[in-house]
Amino acid sequence: MWRGKARGLSFLKIWGCEAYVKRLISDKLAPKSDKEKEFLSKIKSGRKIELHEVREPPDHSVTAGIQQEPDTLEAEASLQVNESEVVAIAPHGDILILESGEPETYKEALESEDSCKWLEAMKSEIDSIYENQLWDLVDMPDNIKPIKHKQVYKIKTDMDEKPSVLKARLVGNGFTQIHGVNYEETFSPVAMLKSIGIILVIAAFHDYEIWQMDVKTTFLNGILEEEVYMTQPKGFEDLKNIGKVWKLNKAIYGLKQASRSWNLRFNQVIKEFGFIRNEEEYCVYKKVSGSKIAFLVLYVDDILFIGNDIPMLESVKTYLGNNFSMKDLGEAQYILGIKIYRDRPRILIGLSQSTYIDKVLAKFNMQNSKKGFVPMSHGISLSKTQSPSTPGFNPTLERNIGLQSAAKNILKYLHITTEKFLVYGEENELVVKGYTDAKAEYIAASEAAKEVVWIKKFITELGVVLSIDNPVDLYCDNNGAIAKA
Structure with missing residues (x-):
């Protein structure tokens, strides 16, 4: 935010000026960027252009004969330009840089090539909000300032990181909420990874069913105890009541108390069906009926159903489907970035994080690195002095080289574990x-x-x-x- 004095405009560049584009692949002796002859011209206004259209072919004459190290660790991975990034010139002349096709604002969504799909995603979100009776349209009370909101756009991927569906989420600006005015408690528990692991091992040993369901529009189910007012969503205003605001009856994404409201609502609903909460793990529930037993594990919007009686599990699914909008995922195969492999005849269950590891390696350009056999080399000594002491502070190369080497060793070790499993079973x-x-x-x-x-x-x-x-x-x-x- 600009406060106190007018912002200088010296950083603005005119059309036709020189520009630099970061190289995707570079070595120690070559320039990090390529200079362009001319910046984007307004003549091309109104169409989307790919990044390679404005990039000159790199000059490799300086680096001839030099072999690039395959395991270079990028210190600032977030600044790397990927081929999936495109530059779009809007009809009014603005330049939009979109990563992976995900718009940042409502305007960008309307100007993207998938504008129809994003509009459909936004309409689906508003319909879900309407179906949940989330708001009442009211006059704005005196001395109350409504919170604003934004649309968050996301391309959802499957377990193999392939795009599957476009999602638009209406998110309230919870950072503008005031404690004691429009929110109180915010804490909300989630199931611990070790708890999930223990229950999966028990399920494998006893040959229990392991099913999974997903809660749609999770936080929209939480009932608010405080009065929260929000401006009408852009593009979906009630034109007859343009000056009115939403009085939220239920939580919305982005509110400080949204997660807690959902957890309290789910706890109430599942207990009414006869489940008992585990006092050592608040997101694990149990229901017993004679020799029949069922466990339920909740992690925000992911639910695992584990038990020895299929009709009993089916009744739980039906009950939850009557109270919330649910998606049945069948037998559990993927949860919290972990793939679940099961061999029921041998009473084995294997857990793998290969997809997550591949994603981490790609983020730091280590997917083609050598594989390491130990996570930490002998003799490396690390200390807090090697970490940044203040925001924006960069340690010198001499102080940071040990930390960088240690990080590379860990990533190399992860590389060799991508095809390994944590296997449980074959015990008497x-x-x-x-x-x-x-x-x-x-x-x-x-x-x-x-x-x-x-x-x-x-x-x-x-x-x-x-x-x-x-x-x-x-x-x-x-x-x-x-x-x-």
Whole structure:
């Protein structure tokens, strides 16, 4: 925001001036950018042009004979220009740079080549809001300032990172809310990854069904306890009541209390169907009926159904579908960036993060790097002084080289693990065991013991692992730590 004094305009460039385009691939001796003969001309106004149309072929004469290192780690990956980025010149002469075809504003959505699809996505969002009876159109009360909003556009991808659907989300500017006026509590729990892992192992051992559902327009289900007013969405105003505002009855994305409102609503609804919340993990629920048992795990809008009776699980799905707009995903295959592979005859379940790892490697240009066998090389010493102490501060190369080397080693190690799985199963009995190994052995053993206490309480409430009543073995390879314990 500009405050205090007028902003200078020296950074603006005229049409026809020299411009520079960042090279996608460069080496240590070559320039980082290519100079263009002429910037974009207004003659081409009104059409979309690809980035290569305004880029000169790079001059490789300086770098002849020099081999580029394949595992170069980009320090500022967010500044890298991808081939998927395009430059669009709007009819009025503005230049829009769009990444992956996702508009940043309502205007950009209307001027993009997929404008019809984005309009349809926005209409679908407004229809969902209307169906949920989210708002009442009212006159603006005195001394109350309504919050504003924006449309957030996203191209959703599947587990293989391929575009699947265009989504538009109406998001309130929650950062303008005032504590004690239009919001109070904001905390909302989510299921921990270790809890999900434990339940998946139990499901594999007992051969339980593992199903998955997705809640559509999740936060629109939360009921607001505070009075929140919002301006009418751009492009969907009531022309007969243009001066009125929305009084929100339910939460909307972007509000500070949106996640908490949804969690409270879901907790109320699922308990009415006979589920009991796990006191050690607030997003895990259990329902028992004779020999039938069902578990439910909630992570924001992702729900796992696990149980030994298909009709019972079907009844839970039907009940939730009557209360919320749901999408049935069938047997669970992908959750929180983790692929789930199951071999039921052998009582095995495998978890893989290959898609997520590939995404991280591509972000830092390490997808073609050498594969590493250890995550950390021996002898590397890291400290807080190697990290930026203030925003915008860049450590010198001498201070940062150790940190950069350590980061590259971790990414190389991740590269070799993309095809590996964390596999559970082939055990005659479910038994919790602990292992600890670190430089500070006694401290590590102490932290592991705390984790064991929590795991025992959590699994005890699940009620399906009989061995949890027995003492848990915690293995440590340091005699000093064992003696001190």
